[in-house]
Amino acid sequence: MARGMEGSVTSFQRQTAGLRVLVVEDTHSERCFITHLLEKMGLKVTSCSSAEEAIESYRQQKADIVISDWRMPGMSGPELCQYFKKLPFPPYMLLLTGNNLTSHTVTGIESGADDFLTKPFIPSILKARVLAGARIVNMQHQLENKNSELNASLIKEHAYLQQIQEDLNSAAKLQGSLLPTSSTLQNEWRLATQFQPAQELAGDIFQCLEIDDSHLGFYLLDVTGHGIAASMQSFTLAQRLSSNSCDWASLDPALIVSQLNADFEDPEHTGRFATLVLGIVNTISGRVKLTVAGHPLPILLKEQGTAMMELNSGIPLGIDNTYQYHYDTFFVSSQQHLILYSDGLYECRHPSFGEFGQQRLINTCANANQLEPESLLHYLAHAIDLWQQKEPQDDISMMILSAPDSFPSNNYSQRPTSCSTTTEGSNKDILPNENNRSADEIVSMGDWQALKYEALIDSELIESELIESELIESELLESKQSENQRVL
């Protein structure tokens, strides 16, 4: 028995170690009695004869538990409770009452008391109530500590995330700055570009570079996925394709792509691959040699018959490093434009009408074929933006390579030289649909272009076009459904 008591004393001491108690009691004898009892229990006690004095004392020194009489001159016990419970970290409140009335309990709890003790009480009851209070106070302390630890680590995480975000932003800026902007190139060829990453960093990358006085090299590549890993991969590939480390002087796109593919690495075995379209254009003759590796085929924009080009395509990069790529040869005539783009352009989805689709892309290009390349890209970007409801789903890259308004007098483009291949396989020549306009026609077309541009760029018009196409689609769907019903 004695041992048991000893045990409980130890447990009490453990639970109440370091706790400070504030006793508020106006009757001198009772105040001394309670203080004496608590001190005997090993607690640190401060005592006051009124609530007002208690508030002042608490300001000087916080207490964990406040034991207060109910009825006192001036501020009462429940009023003192109310005062303390408004503090951000209130003490545990134990109210002493002279009776056991229900109304007192209600008032006490409403004012924020945590426990009650009816006077007169025996010391062991006081001790038990103090122990109950100590448990709660300790638990609160533990929670507070945990909370502040959590807050500290949250602040740390937040700072870390912010650091990553800043790094991403500067990487994105770097990526953007590496991409070519719209410009006039050698021999009056022109380049127009548009780039919209889905996240900060894109898996798309494109470039146009000067090989010699009469040849431009260009490519657009798209690494699976987007984000950091895809972007690092596309940086690596772009590095390999930079003019210093790549044999552009061979003027053989198939050779360049085969080499790039042979060096492609996927150390994590994620199956990551890249699609690519890479070409070399002779800026005097308009002859283009183009190699496609699993990439969507370019669109040749011309006054009549804008269409996706029919070219041979090899498998994407990174699948079989022994694969040998081939190239096709064709001509871009004056006032024709070669449009390269990533799949993000037509794979974007509308919540009810699905994918934008290659056909819609071609139609959109064909409808706007009188626009300046730069404006056409804006127009396409806007149409896509509306289609995917302004929430980018994948990286979108577009690049238009435009032939000059007219080639030098000896028009090579009408008589393509037969192309000798450096790789095995059949390379085919695609003859251009030649149409040279007179200067007058070009001028008048310029006026018309301005008009059409204004009309096209009007977003309402684009929206109405989209809605129109939606209506057509829903009609199609309905007719399909009724067909199905007939079948049933």
Added chain:
Amino acid sequence: MKFSPLALDNACLITLPKEMVMSQTPTLRAAITRQIEAGSNKLILDLHQVEYIDSSGLSILVSALKLTQKKAGEIILLSPSAGVRALIELTRLHQIFTIYEDQTAAIEHICEL
């Protein structure tokens, strides 16, 4: 995703889910890789439920192909929907994958000794 054992111990039919997009890629790839590492080097990837696949979804097929090839195995794609087949053809992956439309024929092919 569902794994169904076939008559041959090292063969398995994997039914892929409705969507194979970037957000699901790591989970799907890990599950298929585990299956191959556990000894299934002859796989039929059943695509008939797949309604939407993006390029990172395709990378799962590519990683599975490369891994089974390394283990002297084989992969067959089964019944891709028109949309999925169009994407496979656009990226020219049909040049490296065997595609079957009929499940019985696919199983016969993969299980023949």
